[in-house]
Amino acid sequence: MAEMRQIVSLMLSGEKYGINIMDIEEILRMMDITKVPKAPAFVEGIINLRGQVIPIVDLRKKLGIAVPEESGQTRIINVNIKGKKIGFVVDCVDEVLRLDPEVIDKAPGASTGTNSGYIDGVARTKHGMIIILDVHRIFNPNEASALSYF
Numbered sequence: 642m643a644e645m646r647q648i649v650s651l652m653l654s655g656e657k658y659g660i661n662i663m664d665i666e667e668i669l670r671m672m673d674i675t676k677v678p679k680a681p682a683f684v685e686g687i688i689n690l691r692g693q694v695i696p697i698v699d700l701r702k703k704l705g706i707a708v709p710e711e712s713g714q715t716r717i718i719n720v721n722i723k724g725k726k727i728g729f730v731v732d733c734v735d736e737v738l739r740l741d742p743e744v745i746d747k748a749p750g751a752s753t754g755t756n757s758g759y760i761d762g763v764a765r766t767k768h769g770m771i772i773i774l775d776v777h778r779i780f781n782p783n784e785a786s787a788l789s790y791f
Contacts, residue, residue, distance in 0.1 A: 696791035
């Protein structure tokens with residue numbers, strides 16, 4: 642039997658997404674973000690977290706999703722991508738789910754364009770569909786290079 646997958650479910654503009662729990666370092670309440678001139682449009686800026694400068698990416702902007710008003714539920718999810726800490730702004734974080742690999746399908750054909758390789762699969766749950774993101778494939782090489790300057 643295949644091993645259960647644990648994902649953290651989150652909301653982006655009313656849709657459920659998930660990130661592998663092993664890719665997440667911590668989840669923070671929204672905080673003041675320092676703007677950075679000439680940063681890519683999806684980069685909100687930087688934060689100082691315990692003496693470390695971390696670039697903050699609005700995951701909704703990065704994925705081309707509408708950005709709702711910030712709420713008390715807005716969170717920053719810190720992930721580690723190839724040794725680099727990056728914070729993702731999300732609408733809210735729901736829960737940790739243990740998913741049987743049987744309920745996870747490959748990304749649908751309509752989403753397999755060149756810039757959607759970051760979709761790891763789609764989970765069918767009793768609460769609806771959850772799009773599982775692969776944080777290691779969200780940024781193209783140029784974007785990853787731009788983020789490495791922070």
